[in-house]
Amino acid sequence: xxxxxxxxxxxxxxxxxxxxxxxxxxxxxxxxxxxxxxxxxxxxxxxxxxxxxxxxxxxxxxxxxxxxxxxxxxxxxxxxxxxxxxxxxxxxxxxxxxxxxxxxxxxxxxxxxxxxxxxxxxxxxxxxxxxxxxxxxxxxxxxxxxxxxxxxxxxxxxxxxxxxxxxxxxxxxxxxxxxxxxxxxxxxxxxxxxxxxxxxxxxxxxxxxxxxxxxxxxxxxxxxxxxxxxxxxxxxxxxxxxxxxxxxxxxxxxxxxxxxxxxxxxxxxxxxxxxxxxxxxxxxxxxxxxxxxxxxxxxxxxxxxxxxxxxxxxxxxxxxxxxxxxx
Amino acid sequence: xxxxxxxxxxxxxxxxxxxxxxxxxxxxxxxxxxxxxxxxxxxxxxxxxxxxxxxxxxxxxxxxxxxxxxxxxxxxxxxxxxxxxxxxxxxxxxxxxxxxxxxxxxxxxxxxxxxxxxxxxxxxxxxxxxxxxxxxxxxxxxxxxxxxxxxxxxxxxxxxxxxxxxxxxxxxxxxxxxxxxxxxxxxxxxxxxxxxxxxxxxxxxxxxxxxxxxxxxxxxxxxxxxxxxxxxxxxxxxxxxxxxxxxxxxxxxxxxxxxxxxxxxxxxxxxxxxxxxxxxxxxxxxxxxxxxxxxxxxxxxxxxxxxxxxxxxxxxxxxxxxxxxxxxxxx
Numbered sequence: 250x251x252x253x254x255x256x257x258x259x260x261x262x263x264x265x266x267x268x269x270x271x272x273x274x275x276x277x278x279x280x281x282x283x284x285x286x287x288x289x290x291x292x293x294x295x296x297x298x299x300x301x302x303x304x305x306x307x308x309x310x311x312x313x314x315x316x317x318x319x320x321x322x323x324x325x326x327x328x329x330x331x332x333x334x335x336x337x338x339x340x341x342x343x344x345x346x347x348x349x350x351x352x353x354x355x356x357x358x359x360x361x362x363x364x365x366x367x368x369x370x371x372x373x374x375x376x377x378x379x380x381x382x383x384x385x386x387x388x389x390x391x392x393x394x395x396x397x398x399x400x401x402x403x404x405x406x407x408x409x410x411x412x413x414x415x416x417x418x419x420x421x422x423x424x425x426x427x428x429x430x431x432x433x434x435x436x437x438x439x440x441x442x443x444x445x446x447x448x449x450x451x452x453x454x455x456x457x458x459x460x461x462x463x464x465x466x467x468x469x470x471x472x473x474x475x476x477x478x479x480x481x482x483x484x485x486x487x488x489x490x491x492x493x494x495x496x497x498x499x500x501x502x503x504x505x506x507x508x509x510x511x512x513x514x515x516x517x518x519x520x521x522x523x524x525x526x527x528x529x530x531x532x533x534x535x536x537x538x539x540x541x542x543x544x545x546x547x548x549x550x551x552x553x554x555x556x557x558x559x560x561x562x563x564x565x566x567x568x569x570x571x572x573x574x575x576x
Numbered sequence: 577x578x579x580x581x582x583x584x585x586x587x588x589x590x591x592x593x594x595x596x597x598x599x600x601x602x603x604x605x606x607x608x609x610x611x612x613x614x615x616x617x618x619x620x621x622x623x624x625x626x627x628x629x630x631x632x633x634x635x636x637x638x639x640x641x642x643x644x645x646x647x648x649x650x651x652x653x654x655x656x657x658x659x660x661x662x663x664x665x666x667x668x669x670x671x672x673x674x675x676x677x678x679x680x681x682x683x684x685x686x687x688x689x690x691x692x693x694x695x696x697x698x699x700x701x702x703x704x705x706x707x708x709x710x711x712x713x714x715x716x717x718x719x720x721x722x723x724x725x726x727x728x729x730x731x732x733x734x735x736x737x738x739x740x741x742x743x744x745x746x747x748x749x750x751x752x753x754x755x756x757x758x759x760x761x762x763x764x765x766x767x768x769x770x771x772x773x774x775x776x777x778x779x780x781x782x783x784x785x786x787x788x789x790x791x792x793x794x795x796x797x798x799x800x801x802x803x804x805x806x807x808x809x810x811x812x813x814x815x816x817x818x819x820x821x822x823x824x825x826x827x828x829x830x831x832x833x834x835x836x837x838x839x840x841x842x843x844x845x846x847x848x849x850x851x852x853x854x855x856x857x858x859x860x861x862x863x864x865x866x867x868x869x870x871x872x873x874x875x876x877x878x879x880x881x882x883x884x885x886x887x888x889x890x891x892x893x894x895x896x897x898x899x900x901x902x903x904x905x906x907x
Binding site for chain 1: 642644673674675676677678679683685686687692693694695696697700701702703704705706707708709710711712713714733734737738740741744899900901902903904905906
């Protein structure tokens with residue numbers, strides 16, 4: 250096992266899969282000569298050539314559709330969006346085409362394709378560049394949505410996404426690319442639809458995914474100092490969601506906080522809460538609380554940007570509240 | 577492009593083109609009847625008047641070429657070789673339909689003949705066709721992909737993004753604008769800053785041509801040039817094929833009314849693609865009236881058979897509701 254960055258873990262996954270299967274190719278803005286806006290595709294153009302590492306014009310709707318068309322006839326495209334904010338221009342292809350093609354063709358046209366790129370806020374990028382789209386995408390039947398929170402998960406989930414015969418959305422994070430973790434050199438996949446218990450505890454569950462996994466782990470570390478043991482459930486895949494992992498945790502702890510990067514209204518957390526109230530109603534010792542972005546577009550100025558984001562302090566406050574601990 | 581007639585005017589070919597056009601026409605007349613009786617639901621857009629476009633273009637494709645089109649897709653589906661039975665059953669919403677009753681009129685698919693839909697968002701399938709062209713080149717093949725769209729799609733961003741990539745990367749895609757003059761009820765002149773849609777090709781370094789869409793031979797000539805260009809040089813083409821739809825935009829509106837006069841429609845119908853071809857074949861003594869009558873009788877039976885088949889086919893079972901949302905990954 251080597252200690253590598255999340256960025257390099259994704260790079261390994263892409264390289265491995267392109268070696269393994271010559272139907273796999275990468276396309277997007279700046280993926281080739283520039284080595285990727287965030288250097289995820291570093292060295293791939295040199296290794297695989299311009300037919301398999303395709304620099305596109307700034308034309309998200311167009312190249313997302315090129316991916317859909319190529320997938321219809323048997324290639325396995327990996328379409329990179331420089332950020333998911335720009336992918337809004339491509340939603341027609343993602344939602345109306347990729348997600349529905351199998352269904353409306355009566356099962357004739359599977360869509361083995363991956364749409365990936367950084368999701369959510371970085372630092373001081375303000376309103377149009379700081380949005381977490383998981384609830385929009387996970388809303389759509391026909392899509393699978395994964396949000397790896399660690400380098401290990403990034404490699405294993407991206408490999409699984411590329412090998413899956415359905416359209417898979419991979420939500421990465423600008424703030425995650427430099428994080429490091431142990432990642433095996435050898436081939437492995439993480440099955441889609443399986444959560445992981447990232448920390449075991451019996452006092453309160455935190456259910457989360459993606460970038461917020463790091464926040465949850467920090468919360469668990471800090472609270473452990475006060476003897477509070479947090480069960481951290483990393484969903485890893487948002488659709489299909491591992492409901493059994495959620496309910497197993499909440500039945501053990503009897504308390505839950507749902508932590509997500511996006512907005513509250515119609516968010517992922519709302520869906521998690523539905524499963525908890527449906528399947529764990531008699532196990533709950535407190536109402537379930539949610540931690541999320543403030544219900545505003547992301548501001549630029551540092552202090553109010555910080556105030557808008559979910560963080561360790563807000564999550565600790567929520568955990569204390571569901572544990573009826575005076576703060 | 578210089579006018580030239582290189583289509584082979586042999587009797588068998590002429591007869592076969594006429595047969596294809598009449599089959600599409602009679603099939604859709606039957607569709608209109610079924611719609612009126614409530615056998616077909618939803619949106620249903622008829623192709624009547626435009627048959628020389630599908631027939632001229634698709635009569636030149638190979639089996640391994642690819643077709644993508646809009647929601648006005650019945651004529652092209654049949655011309656591509658999908659059985660009238662499977663198309664009618666799809667329109668009836670039955671399990672034996674080409675899309676197993678999941679797609680309906682706007683979403684006809686058949687992977688056995690590389691018919692890649694039937695798409696309902698104006699312009700949305702144009703990037704997909706570009707992707708099919710990309711895949712052909714990726715594999716080093718010599719197939720072509722034909723992509724039909726209405727003239728209104730040309731004002732859509734997806735069209736421009738696609739043609740830019742096809743021109744830039746040299747992809748073997750033949751973009752066919754079926755200019756029937758109206759995007760739903762909005763005349764071309766009220767929606768486009770230029771009148772000649774084919775001129776958009778030049779902006780993207782793509783060869784283009786304007787074609788008489790009521791003359792099946794002219795359509796074939798232009799299509800043959802486009803195919804040669806694509807197979808030989810991976811070069812895309814933009815064809816603007818000028819035609820006329822005799823019906824309303826869909827089954828929900830009248831053929832003429834606020835946006836189009838009766839007189840204009842009457843005038844269009846004088847250049848009916850089927851009548852033009854039939855008259856030419858008869859004048860050239862390549863067929864006789866009796867041949868046409870026999871053809872009509874045979875087609876009437878085929879169309880009636882498609883109705884009977886569709887009517888007898890069961891609706892999809894309730895368990896089909898949850899099928900085909902995801903496919904099992906086997907690798």
